[in-house]
Amino acid sequence: MRPHPPHPLPPRTAAFGQFIVKVHGRCNLACRYCYLYEGPDRTWRDRPAAASPAVLDRTAHRIAEHAATHGTRHLALVLHGGEPLLAGAARLAAFADRVRDLTPADCTVRTTVQTNATLLTGRRAATLARHGVRVGISLDGGLPAHNRLRTDRAGRPSWPAAVRAARLLADRHPEAYAGILTVVDPDTDPAEVYTSLLELRPPALDLLLPHGNWTAPPPGLPHTGPGRPTPYGDWLTAVFDRWWHGGRRETRVRLFEECLALLLGLPGATESLGLDPVDAIVVETDGTIEQVDSLKSAYDTAAATGLDVFRHSFDDALRHPGVTARRAGAAALAATCRACPLLTVCGGGHYAHRYRADNGFANPSVYCPDLARLVRHIAARLAAATEGARR
Template identity: 30%
Template sequence: MVEIDTILIKVASQCNINCSYCYVYNMGDDSWADMPNFISQETIESITKELADLKSAQQHPFAIVLHGGEPLLLGSRRLEFLLHSIRTAIPDSYCISIQTNGMLISGKILNLCSKYKTSISVSLDGPESIHNANRVGRKGERTYSRVIEGINKLKSHPDASFLFAGLLAVIDPTSSPHTIYNFFKDLGAPNVDFLYRDGNHDKLPFGKASFQSTEYGTWLAELLDVYLADQNPIKIRILDDIVRLALGGIGIKEGVGVTDFGIAVIDTDGSVTKNDTLKSSYKGADRFLAPWNIHTHRLIDIFSSREFADSHKLQRPTSLICQTCPELQICGGGMPLHRWKSGSQYDNPSVYCNDQLLIINKVKSILCGIQQCT
């Protein structure tokens, strides 16, 4: 059986905003429209039973991430039922987190999260002009002020040190890494997880001129300079992971390194899918051939199947270029969605290959300098 690290549960298929780069709504896969708006009580009960069985079947604890759409659209009553149900299946030592756009954070929601030991990660791309450039409402309304309002409520809660898991920020390579870093630091974010923009060899990510160009790698390298110059830095997951990997350790999240993370996604109708970021490759890319659904199939059977194992293996790059790359152990070939190209499918290096090489080489040269000094 594939050992599971994270189960991502889609609790709402709708979102209250419409980010221009969203892979769920704006990358050509409209399958969300066929899904129930919200996860039902019956689906929650089936998931709860399956989570309890999975906990018994595997020693290794797994994390639960509540996702959407926008998960807080669920409202406090349904959210309490969901959290109470999950917590009856898995103990407090298993992480539960919510990935939210932050617009609907309220005192009531925070108290529920505190009660059921559930942390919150907020999506925020940076200062007002950067954030509002893409993270907009359905009519193009700006969302920054309401997100900051939500973050301030989160920071003011008595359990904020546990509740505030961090921020998720999509990189704008045209922005100043110095400005972005200082903004997040001043905001009091405990950590920031910077993400590359979705894109692939057919549809280059925003700001990337070509496969050879290094706009994102250059941006990360500048961010690293700011990060290293800070005596009291906030955590930057991607940079920490690359440093750890360059020193022979392991990363903590997919996208760098060669650790295979066991990830499963359950949609609002109970269907079990692949990593949903694959939606950006082509319509239906995140769907298994098998019609797996939490109402009719056992999770432990799904995770023991050949098809699930094959999908899990997709994290490892198949491209000969990657397999013979001297930086494979650090880079890992990037995220599968970034390898996509019509024809050769995922059998390519990441579209961010040259960006990865640039930041990896920068980290290595800094480490090399430190080691020579000591």
């Protein structure tokens, strides 16, 4: 009996544009708040620590195949972990080169490694820069006190090595410095965190909300019921005002720029806001294809697809029900979200933050009041600036 041909993709299905490849699945730090290793998902325990040459080569071919099939002109390759530099800079560079060599000549591959930076030496930074691999650094803030929970397995602080790496990139390889990723902590002073990060001269900042949901609320929320305080929204609006009134653009803050673009009716490019389909897919160290890691904060195996790069294409992943649900826009949102005047900007918030054990993801974000606070605040600042420009 012949196998059935694969179900055709719906017309105009957007291809994946971001490929997150887990080159190493372990970490040299033991951050106590880590949702990946301390959260409900345990799939990482049964996977090899590092991706084998066979997995990486097959992944490179699959990425190139997908780009050629869809006529992709630009794609993002993110080298991830765990801590990807445990695999060595030379291996990361070789894989980036392999993907570029295989993809069509008219497709630009933008490669970034996301790292805690503790293993980034001058030699490794030079290797990555020479091969066009940009470096994004994960920090909790620009001062040692902000990073007290980012320690190695012996309890030693990660800050000294990480700050050396940030300064190394800023001083010697600015072209390879992608920026800094920081998770919002409402117990910190927002202006202090922002100003301290500017001291590290990042070209861009990513301010991320901690991964929480209705079943496992994020830290710092006294309750999730109506009329609750908005500690995360308050923190973000304080940073926005410092950034907005800075007199010049000191750095890019992606969350703020995306919110402004959406308020102006322009397309967005972040899974935290807006209705545009998420275009990221993950390849784990054993070659399995998974949805983005943030889903692992919801429940064990939440990101699983049952697919792998040896037997399946990325078009197969586009057909997966979980992927389809995350790319369904307003149709996948709760009724309260669809009726909200902030729908096209908020977009229901991050998909993982909508989870509740009794009904899955058919809910507003657990951060709904905080997001409303931020969006309305930015809208008011934009309206005031627009009105002032007209006078």
